[in-house]
Amino acid sequence: MCHIAHPPGNCENKGLQRPSPRRCPISNWLGVFTDYRPVFNRSIMPAMETQDTSGETASLNDLRGVLVLGPDGKQLAANGIALQPELARSIETAWQDARRRQRRLFTVDGPDNRPIVVVVLPSPDATVLVAMERDSRDALIEFVGAVDFAGDILAHFLTNPFEALSVVDRDAIVRYMSPVHERFFGLRPGGGVGRHTTEVIENSRLHEVVKSGKAEIGLLHEMRGITRVVSRNPIRNSRGELVGAIGQIMFKGPEQLQTLSNEVSKLKSEVAYYRRELDDLRNRSYGLDQMVGESLAMQRLKQQIVKVAPLDVPVLLTGESGTGKELAAHAIHKLSPRRDDTMVMVNAAALPATLVESELFGYEAGSFTGAERKGRKGKIEQADRGSLFFDEVGDMPAEVQVKLLRVLQDGTFQRVGGNELHRSNFRLISASNRNFEAMIAEGSFRLDLFYRIGGVTIRLPALRERLEDIPLLVDLALKQFADRHGQRAKKLSADAISFLQGQRWPGNVRQLIHTVERAAIFSESDVIESNDFGTIDLEPGQILPAPTAEHADSAPIPLGVGPQEHTRVSSAVEQVEEQMIRQAMAKFNGNKKRVAVELGISRSYLYKRLAQIGFGAESET
Numbered sequence: 232m233c234h235i236a237h238p239p240g241n242c243e244n245k246g247l248q249r250p251s252p253r254r255c256p257i258s259n260w261l262g263v264f265t266d267y268r269p270v271f272n273r274s275i276m277p278a279m280e281t282q283d284t285s286g287e288t289a290s291l292n293d294l295r296g297v298l299v300l301g302p303d304g305k306q307l308a309a310n311g312i313a314l315q316p317e318l319a320r321s322i323e324t325a326w327q328d329a330r331r332r333q334r335r336l337f338t339v340d341g342p343d344n345r346p347i348v349v350v351v352l353p354s355p356d357a358t359v360l361v362a363m364e365r366d367s368r369d370a371l372i373e374f375v376g377a378v379d380f381a382g383d384i385l386a387h388f389l390t391n392p393f394e395a396l397s398v399v400d401r402d403a404i405v406r407y408m409s410p411v412h413e414r415f416f417g418l419r420p421g422g423g424v425g426r427h428t429t430e431v432i433e434n435s436r437l438h439e440v441v442k443s444g445k446a447e448i449g450l451l452h453e454m455r456g457i458t459r460v461v462s463r464n465p466i467r468n469s470r471g472e473l474v475g476a477i478g479q480i481m482f483k484g485p486e487q488l489q490t491l492s493n494e495v496s497k498l499k500s501e502v503a504y505y506r507r508e509l510d511d512l513r514n515r516s517y518g519l520d521q522m523v524g525e526s527l528a529m530q531r532l533k534q535q536i537v538k539v540a541p542l543d544v545p546v547l548l549t550g551e552s553g554t555g556k557e558l559a560a561h562a563i564h565k566l567s568p569r570r571d572d573t574m575v576m577v578n579a580a581a582l583p584a585t586l587v588e589s590e591l592f593g594y595e596a597g598s599f600t601g602a603e604r605k606g607r608k609g610k611i612e613q614a615d616r617g618s619l620f621f622d623e624v625g626d627m628p629a630e631v632q633v634k635l636l637r638v639l640q641d642g643t644f645q646r647v648g649g650n651e652l653h654r655s656n657f658r659l660i661s662a663s664n665r666n667f668e669a670m671i672a673e674g675s676f677r678l679d680l681f682y683r684i685g686g687v688t689i690r691l692p693a694l695r696e697r698l699e700d701i702p703l704l705v706d707l708a709l710k711q712f713a714d715r716h717g718q719r720a721k722k723l724s725a726d727a728i729s730f731l732q733g734q735r736w737p738g739n740v741r742q743l744i745h746t747v748e749r750a751a752i753f754s755e756s757d758v759i760e761s762n763d764f765g766t767i768d769l770e771p772g773q774i775l776p777a778p779t780a781e782h783a784d785s786a787p788i789p790l791g792v793g794p795q796e797h798t799r800v801s802s803a804v805e806q807v808e809e810q811m812i813r814q815a816m817a818k819f820n821g822n823k824k825r826v827a828v829e830l831g832i833s834r835s836y837l838y839k840r841l842a843q844i845g846f847g848a849e850s851e852t
């Protein structure tokens with residue numbers, strides 16, 4: 232029977248059918264409430280249910296009530312606050328206005344001016360006006376009031392085959408899963424309800440969201456090997472308390488999403504790589520961290536660097552190619568009082584004789600064809616207040632040696648094409664793998680210049696003098712390689728480490744790094760074994776710098792390879808290396824920075840090889 236309070240006799244007197252839940256229009260509207268249970272259950276349903284179970288009439292709580300008007304606008308029934316004649320009249324008046332404006336939601340002032348929201352639920356038999364005290368800005372009420380197919384929209388969200396919903400309560404217990412989601416997990420309807428989200432949804436994070444209260448929007452979610460896009464939102468009640476969380480997973484276009492997800496993973500690993508590169512550059516700036524090695528020789532080297540760096544004296548770094556002279560120069564600069572200014576790098580071996588002067592000293596406006604109109608500062612001027620790293624200083628032409636000597640003596644120089652004396656206050660750090668004694672003896676390097684550049688000389692130990700550092704260097708090489716390619720770092724077996732420690736390494740750390748990287752590429756397993764190097768040594772594409780004249784007679788020979796074979800392998804390697812450099816220079820339009828990154832070699836080594844190959848010295852990029 233109908234439990235709503237009618238004005239006396241209203242239900243029957245007005246010719247309506249005998250009150251029954253089916254026929255009484257008010258009871259029919261109770262059916263509407265049931266349809267809209269998800270919408271109303273926080274506001275209307277509890278009150279209606281209380282009334283239903285108690286059998287009491289007009290027992291709605293607080294400021295709530297229902298007013299039913301007939302097609303002629305006359306009151307058929309009222310309940311709760313709608314029993315107050317004054318309020319019922321304001322509701323009726325406001326409803327007339329709302330009807331004209333086709334509004335299905337309006338507000339009236341209740342007792343003590345408390346805002347009463349009225350939702351209009353029309354039907355041919357009667358208009359039901361549901362009144363309740365509520366913030367008139369309540370989005371849900373507004374939505375239901377404004378859209379007469381609100382129920383269809385909710386149903387669409389719940390059954391949308393392209394977007395699955397899952398709802399958990401504050402304990403992360405699943406309270407609802409849309410049918411498409413249930414089917415995806417092979418669950419019967421309602422099969423996931425009542426279980427913890429992690430037991431039902433693979434890789435679910437709804438429990439985290441309900442704990443943290445933080446939304447996770449547009450993330451990738453892998454379920455059963457398929458990547459989908461998911462958004463997870465915490466849900467709060469009107470008092471702002473966390474009551475649960477909802478997850479929405481896009482089920483549409485898995486192929487497009489797969490492509491997107493592949494793209495995202497690729498970009499992610501690239502970003503990670505560049506981030507690490509940046510960190511590397513920053514770390515470099517912080518000194519010695521980049522110089523790996525705990526051997527006695529390395530400890531001694533680091534102590535020397537720490538002592539010399541703060542003194543404003545020129546430093547000459549000697550040592551074989553690939554021993555880390557450039558790294559040491561960076562460390563010296565960054566441990567010096569000039570660390571906040573730049574360290575300008577110049578590679579004497581890479582500068583063609585015709586450009587050495589203008590590159591070093593700059594030139595005045597219009598001094599030669601092809602020069603920039605306004606003239607240009609040379610490296611020496613650019614290094615003012617900072618450091619000048621002069622790599623391969625032993626390869627400097629004689630006439631430039633004189634000019635450099637003058638700068639080092641009194642700090643003055645002239646730009647090409649100019650007479651004006653310029654000054655630059657820089658700290659010179661030079662490096663070379665040449666034998667200065669021999670060069671001085673044969674007259675190709677000035678003794679006075681040698682004294683100037685070599686205020687302090689630091690020799691970098693060859694790798695064969697510190698074989699105990701190989702495990703650390705190998706770890707570093709494998710990690711950097713893996714980072715660069717977004718892979719997991721491989722390891723070396725103990726046997727492989729001993730194998731590497733048995734080599735003499737003419738190309739020092741650079742050669743070790745390349746060798747290890749090659750092995751990482753070709754080895755089949757996650758653990759690199761010594762035989763992975765055996766085949767690699769014979770690989771024609773291997774990049775090994777040829778031994779320099781200085782240490783040619785002591786050049787180490789790879790295990791199992793005779794001196795003659797070694798020479799042939801070296802020259803084959805040189806040719807391949809030259810070819811790779813040429814290809815990369817063409818590919819990157821002569822951008823040496825990118826070429827060096829691409830080939831995994833230092834810029835100074837690239838300069839050196841370009842000079843040997845006879846490439847022109849394009850401007851540094």
Ligand SMILES: Nc1ncnc2c1ncn2[C@@H]1O[C@H](COP(=O)(O)OP(=O)(O)OP(=O)(O)O)[C@@H](O)[C@H]1O
Pocket residue numbers: 521522523524550551552553554555556557558559622662663664707740741744832833835836
């Ligand atoms: N102690 C070290 N720790 C980590 N990496 C090192 C170390 N020494 C050298 N390397 C690496 O080896 C490669 C060669 O180093 P670097 O360019 O500094 O050598 P170099 O002595 O200046 O060589 P060259 O004389 O050929 O220019 C670089 O990739 C560098 O990062």
